[in-house]
Amino acid sequence: MKKGRVTIPTDENFVEGTKKYVKEWGADAVRDCDGTELPKNVGELAEKVYKTYFIVRGDNDFAYESDAHMQNIAMISERATAFSETLEIDLLKSLFEEQIKVNLTDYKKYWQVFDRTTGRELSVDEWEYIGDNKVLVKKAEKMHEYTVNYFGYSLWDATQVYNYTCNGWTITKDRDYDPLYPDVLEHILENLDRWIEENPQVNVVRFTTFFYHFFILYHKGDQQKLFDWYNYAMTASPAMFEKFFAEYGYEIKLEDLVTEGYYGNHFILPNKAQLDYMDLVQRFVSKTMKKIIDKVHASGKEAMMFWGDNWMGAEPYGKYFSEMGLDAVVGSVSSGATLRAVSDIPNLKYTEVRMMPYFFPDSLWNEDAATESLLYNWTIERRAMLRKPVDRIGFGGYLKLADQLPKFCKSVGHICDEFRTIYDTVANKLPYCTLKVAVLSYWGKEKSWMTNMVMQDAPFDRTRPYLGFLESLAGLPVEIDFISFADAKAGRLQEFDVVINAGLEGTSFSGGECWKDGELLVAVREYIANGGGFIGIGEPSANLYGGRYFQLADALGVDKEMGYSVLFNKYNTQIHEHFITEDKDGEIDYADGTDHVYALDGAKVLDAKCKWGKTSMNNCHVKMAVNEYGKGRCFYLAGLQYNAVNTRILYRAMLWCAGKESLLRKAFSSNVHTECHYYPDSKRYALVNNTSEEQTTTFFDIQGKTTEYALRPNEIVWINE
């Protein structure tokens, strides 16, 4: 039996059990977990010992010593309407007072009061802080809405708030401190020295994570006001603003980060100050972490980043990430796309993912359910592993709990083995790819596998139509890159067979006002006209201008009716048969994607939903269409839920757009519930059943030669060339 590449939790009270599962699952690493302690002599249990390390959290004596250690948050008050000429704005309205304290440092310098009805910023003598967390607008314009931008001290670690308030903890509340202050950083480095000394058996320092938390605000302890996994609001402070001025020679304003209340989240196109700011934070995090990681390395240990909690400024696909010298990243994933987000990170010694479910009471309460959940997640993530595996997998929680569920434990063992088999065949070799595909957005590379996400792959009605294609891509036999509009203008489109633009109008992912840039339009049109493939999902290139909503309507062959051109009859509603839908096995789920799209002359509609109405031609919503443009081909899709039927549609659409339909039945499995991957270097095929039922399928080898197969539930059949 194979061994290695697996991390499991251990506990000082479960040493013999740990040994059992190290053996049964072939684990080569053990780790601690919230609420457990590593056993003494833990080094004897496995080759590797991971231990969690908090840099800015859990050291409360020091944290509470002075407000000057504390982290801050870039804040904007709720909007307040002036019902009379004097208006008092409560800065903490709808906030949790245990999380935030108003920071009065130089407030006349940093704070901003805006009349949101006119967009005017008030001069500093038009408002005053009057105590009790309130700002007075001295002479408000009646019926105008006002807001205050301010700095809030971050009183309580954002992750702990929830755990704490929900579980009735009474220990000291963790307060994060800010390494931007030299004395804090010095303290951090001292702490680390001591810890290294105290933990000789630990090989891997598992950082959870670095300095600045992603953005969570609370209404109250058990109710989050907002949650944004990608937001820099909690990196900001007067000190960081001063650093900004020192480096760039101009002032950043709180408005650059709170952006009218949207908090500059990554759906919003950033302005220059916000971009410079993010660059600054990334450089600071990277440079400072390098000091910390250098110490780790000097002690002979490895440095691992847990991708979560305080990860802001440490963008795995960012410019400065590699400079900090990390050995590894471990991510918590629940899908193929989030797995690829980890496995594709460059310049690391290794990557790892923590598998679902955790060995926690709320997930292991029922053995069948836990086992099903385990297999379900594994099957989804396995698709992505088969394209680009992480180097290790791991489990978290209480091993003792899992030990009570023998069937579950057997499945864990099976997964560990299957993972190792996959890894041995796949790792560090490019699997056979039919196409090179790019996802085109404002952000490009930096948001690899993070496009249109708020809370990783958690679905919101506004983003759901744009998550599915990414999940489908994660396991398809194509090479994937993420490129920016700047890349497109610089001529990079030509590198790809197919380019995808997906998202809602106005967002950075679709592109918003970037599509007013003729240079970008020309670059994309030229790429297509010269034979490129283009796929638009939802509201691609949408930006109402010059008579079009989709700026690439001419190429896509569709536009969206926004209510300005209702007078035009839309005749092109007939559904065409097409290569893309040839083996469509069931209804396509568009994830409630875009409505009101109509086809222009020349486009071919592949699917449309036509509603009630005597003028029905004007009440059809095109869901899928193709169009030829110059030598190129385009495909439009209203949205996409991830599932087997949809994945096949997307794959066929990509092949068609690229003019490579003939590649379909090479290294291919006919049944949509199965997939085939081919590894030329290993001379093997993986024929995979993605369902928990038996499936029969026709396997096509790389020459197109067919063989029939029956696959057991979830089975991978390895076929030698």
Add this chain to the structure above:
Amino acid sequence: MKKGRVTIPTDENFVEGTKKYVKEWGADAVRDCDGTELPKNVGELAEKVYKTYFIVRGDNDFAYESDAHMQNIAMISERATAFSETLEIDLLKSLFEEQIKVNLTDYKKYWQVFDRTTGRELSVDEWEYIGDNKVLVKKAEKMHEYTVNYFGYSLWDATQVYNYTCNGWTITKDRDYDPLYPDVLEHILENLDRWIEENPQVNVVRFTTFFYHFFILYHKGDQQKLFDWYNYAMTASPAMFEKFFAEYGYEIKLEDLVTEGYYGNHFILPNKAQLDYMDLVQRFVSKTMKKIIDKVHASGKEAMMFWGDNWMGAEPYGKYFSEMGLDAVVGSVSSGATLRAVSDIPNLKYTEVRMMPYFFPDSLWNEDAATESLLYNWTIERRAMLRKPVDRIGFGGYLKLADQLPKFCKSVGHICDEFRTIYDTVANKLPYCTLKVAVLSYWGKEKSWMTNMVMQDAPFDRTRPYLGFLESLAGLPVEIDFISFADAKAGRLQEFDVVINAGLEGTSFSGGECWKDGELLVAVREYIANGGGFIGIGEPSANLYGGRYFQLADALGVDKEMGYSVLFNKYNTQIHEHFITEDKDGEIDYADGTDHVYALDGAKVLDAKCKWGKTSMNNCHVKMAVNEYGKGRCFYLAGLQYNAVNTRILYRAMLWCAGKESLLRKAFSSNVHTECHYYPDSKRYALVNNTSEEQTTTFFDIQGKTTEYALRPNEIVWINE
């Protein structure tokens, strides 16, 4: 038996039949119809004789004499992409060549070529007309899109094109001439003189209509490219542009009318030139029609406008309409809203509507179906009649055909009688109204009962959510006015109990960029805060700015998630019981109105559709909500299909917004399928069954005293006070 107020068609071949129905239906007027001739001695058949009169159509010898008589159209070519540096644009691409001929008059002066990718207008030396309906862009930027604005001669009457090409006619194609040319106008006046002399028995000259057709373009004879009942494109010509310059001292450009290809339709906010232009056309039409109508009056006849065909420039609610001195307007209607559009026209001697169905073979082919259609339309229009009746009703088509359907004819007689009874009780007296309600849009009064319409009340998916409330209003016991944003800023909101803003973002009906005007926002907020009622439907006050999509979100208590604030949790999803939904009898049909609306703190959700998702609180779409704001109240509705349940909801919502809930059960009928109208001057109530089934209901008199009633299908019970 009562008599009068009814017009029926006659025919020289059906004189005895005409006499029979004059008697049976109590008709006092006869009219001709397409393809029939009035009998000799027609004056003996009825008190009034109407005869159709075309001012600019059907006089083809003169029309074909010279291009200089012809009408023009403001045109824009299809968009053309420059795949190379030279680009030829075919001006007539996708058009019907029998409808349009390119007008080369001073083309370098009038035509415009735009690069739609950059928005730049090309200078005149950058393009050339090269014959064969083609414009050459000399040095096009590759992959940019270009359009040409030009004048087209209108070769063929837009109404006739369809009839002609669909029915295989071979007569001369009607060509409309333009009264803007003095020799044409002179000819028109001579024709009229002669006609008056030749038609001594005619009392009423029924103009079909005046000069300029509403906008129809064809792809081919039997396929319309576009249809816009409200569009001025067919009023334009080089001569009208010269008149514009002469009057205003600045040049109007074709772009002011074709607006990027949207043809300045009334959903688009107009610019100054477009407004001036419409004013010019209206003044010209009114002034010229006055000359014509003066002749009609001098001959002792009446002048009636058929509201259709060539009605552009004769806006019944426009500033100059009354100046032409019309006696009557007859409209073709199919709903309560379109009926009110006719019956509310001020400054006329009388109004009339042509009832559906026409006595045409395609509508009278089956007696039961025809009778059902007759009663269905009557029942819908009757609601509006009971509020504000027209003065006359009429029928069109071939009486001989109707004569073959005795049951149908009996129903016509019943309707004529019921109409006269209604008229006697209702006309010229204000019925009891519980509220004063205003519909607020950019256009105000001028678009009374025409808001959000393209083809009168024909439903399009983009406008359907905004047609239903108007239809409901048409028959509710409220006084209705249509006001503009300028009226709102001038303080007119205070006249009303409830103000409604409805429509799609960016349109003139919702208001688009007008909502960036702080003065407007203050006016509306102040009105509400002081106790006013406000109802928003669909995307009220929508204009993404300053952190809000609905600029009145603070008052409405809802906003729409556009994808920029997905990070915020939306907790306010609990459905509340409320006065508005107290007797809700079935599901509300929101006509596929706005999705992605969420409730702000403090608002009360009355209905929401929550979709799939683990984070379901962020996937609820609020369909109906209320909010209190200052002393005022607001109601939000995603859209509204006209039906009985929805009408009751709207009525209750208006009462609640106005704080007049106590008026609900005064002059009221409990069953939503019935309605009650009260006429204080006549001291009568009408208790109406709006369905073709029996209904029982509790009738509340004006004091609130109740009586139970059973109503026969479609019955009106008249109750004396």
